Amino acid sequence: MGAVQSGLYVIMGVAGSGKTTIGARLARALDIAFVEGDELHPAENVRRMAAGIPLTDDDRRPWLLALAARLREARRAGAGIVMSSSALKRSYRDLLRSEAQAEVQFVYLKGSPALIVERIAQRRGHFMPPALLESQFAALEEPAPEEHAWVCDIRQPPDAIAADLVQRAA
Numbered sequence: 563m564g565a566v567q568s569g570l571y572v573i574m575g576v577a578g579s580g581k582t583t584i585g586a587r588l589a590r591a592l593d594i595a596f597v598e599g600d601e602l603h604p605a606e607n608v609r610r611m612a613a614g615i616p617l618t619d620d621d622r623r624p625w626l627l628a629l630a631a632r633l634r635e636a637r638r639a640g641a642g643i644v645m646s647s648s649a650l651k652r653s654y655r656d657l658l659r660s661e662a663q664a665e666v667q668f669v670y671l672k673g674s675p676a677l678i679v680e681r682i683a684q685r686r687g688h689f690m691p692p693a694l695l696e697s698q699f700a701a702l703e704e705p706a707p708e709e710h711a712w713v714c715d716i717r718q719p720p721d722a723i724a725a726d727l728v729q730r731a732a
Contacts, residue, residue, distance in 0.1 A: 569594075569642045569731055570633050570664055574649035574705075575671035576698040578682040580716055580723075581646035584671060587724035592731060594642030602628040616697035619653070626654055630661030637664040650701045655709065669727060670705050673716035 569592070573585040582598055589596035600608075603625050607617055629647050636643035649655050649668065659666050675695070682695060705711035712730055714723045 568637075568640055570636060570662065570666045571642075571644045571669060571727075571731075572629075572633075572649055572655075572658060572666055573644065573646045573669045573671065574655070574711075575673070575716075576648060576650070576678060576702060577695055578678040579671040579673055580681075580720060581648075581671060583720050584669070584714070584723050584727070585644045585646045587720060588669075588727050588731075589644035591724055591728045592642060592644070594644060595636070597629075597632055597643060597645040599625075599629055599645050599647035602632070611694060614694060616694055616701075619651075622654065623657075626657050627661060630658050633658065633662035633664060633666060637662065648698065650698060651703045652706065652709070655705070667731075668705055668709060668711040670711045670713045671716050671723075672704070672713055675699055677716065 571585075571588065573581045573588070575581055582600075585598075586596050603611075607621055607625060610617060610621065626647075629645060632645065633643060647654075647658070649658065655666075655668060679695060705713070712727065714726065716723070718726075
């Protein structure tokens with residue numbers, strides 16, 4: 563199995579930045595599994611977010627540990643995985659790296675608050691209300707240069723972003 567197929571990728575950014583769309587396309591292009599990180603949130607976290615209550619670091623910890631466990635399992639199996647996760651703070655990314663016990667490539671989907679508000683307003687059936695976006699931007703710590711995250715401008719079409727990521731992964 564080549565390096566591309568065994569890579570561990572976390573697609574990060576605030577709600578509405580396109581994590582699921584880009585992550586699913588990247589996983590399909592690399593022929594590896596995609597994990598929707600939101601599906602690993604404890605039920606209480608989903609209830610809190612749906613009620614418009616921002617999550618605390620303590621609320622997020624069990625979720626981050628569940629995500630890291632999936633990354634660790636993929637690494638141990640020698641399999642690649644693409645996972646979506648807001649990973650808003652460096653401490654969250656550090657926890658994912660250390661608990662996964664592996665090299666994790668973060669892909670930061672960067673966009674303006676105005677563009678993301680517009681996208682969220684068009685979404686249907688997602689538990690994250692637009693009102694929580696402000697708290698996500700407030701918590702966001704963009705990846706520092708030494709984190710070597712791949713930064714993608716979300717004004718680009720999803721196919722173009724995914725194609726760029728496949729090239730970077732090669």
